[in-house]
Amino acid sequence: MAASSRTVFHVDMDAFFVSVEELFDPSLKGKAVVVGGQRDERGVVAAASYEARKFGVHSAMPLRTAAKLCSHAIFVNGHPDRYRSCSEKVHAVLESFTPQVEMASIDEAYLDMTGTERLHGPPLLAAHKLHQKMKADTQLNCSIGIGTSRLIAKVCSGKAKPHGMLYAVPGQETKFLAPLDVRDIPGVGKVTEQKLHSIGVLTVGDLARFADSFLDEHLGKWGLALAGKARGEDAGAWFDGVIGESEAAKSISHEHTYNHDTADVEQIESTLMRLSEMVGRRLRESQFHARTLQLKLRYKDFTTITRARTLETPTQLDNEIYRQIQTLFHANWRKGAEIRLLGVHASGFNEQALQGDLLEDQGRGNRNEGWLPRAHA
DNA sequence: TCTGGGGTCCTAGGACCC
């Protein structure tokens, strides 16, 4: 068992956005810093320094709330381009350890370190070297979780923060998971936590008591997989699947929240035009054509609707995108009602392979058989 | 204290087809 098990690293950068901002402005170091916008703006916290967290500030919290909890905090606008370029440096460091790197987001990655012992030594030594190289090459700290699956490694990195490492030894997974709070499991948010509590499940170990049919009924197939994992089984694709290159994007979207709600048609249409152009530009950059276009509309009272339209011919043209979005808007807007947010979303890229140049899709690997044209019956 | 923006995945119902 242990001999054949995989070694998965989950590498998670510590307070990534804040740390990157500190590189650009060292005077921020050691202070309460909130990244995401100004203290009086509509918006939420994208990241908070550990100093700010002491005052109860955390990500996803409204900026104005953060300002009340921690009035001396320094508020900084986000710089996505800075984070992207730092993320590329992080990626390069990881690739120097193993080619099997999968960036799971801008600041975290899974590494398949199986079979790298001769090169890097046992897991904890390899992790120590990674810590050091990361700091040397990027000036950033990371936390490292080590286990036999993505799930175990991810849970470990969460427990290792900041700037730590944690290794769940092969064979001990069930024991390791059992006492954990269900909320420690990635994918269990507020809603699922409440559902689990209501049926008496507080820890991962508690899940083992329930029959599969019951879990399937109440939690769906994800809960089923988690329970399997809690019992030490391989639980399928996400938990146990191959760690490879990050896959191509499946959707592209842009949205905008107004600082002041509006029902002004000219203003609304110019926003939709701008969002359509942003989506179109990114489609062309990625050489995607989208089949499905979706409008998102959020009213003043936060009620939100989405309306989609699938085209016969996929597109990447600003004008075509805007025409569809504009039509959807006028067919669905409660006329005169004030709008808080507008969004334009493009998806259905796979089908493009049917119309377009299959050669373009070479090198994407052969796992995505779904996008290959089916043989004509 | 009102609640961003960019994503992924899942569910559920209806249409449609065999």
Place this chain on the structure above:
DNA sequence: TCTGGGGTCCTAGGACCC
């Protein structure tokens, strides 16, 4: 005469993640 069953596509909404 009271009504199949599976599969796929599409839409809308929602949970969740960083």
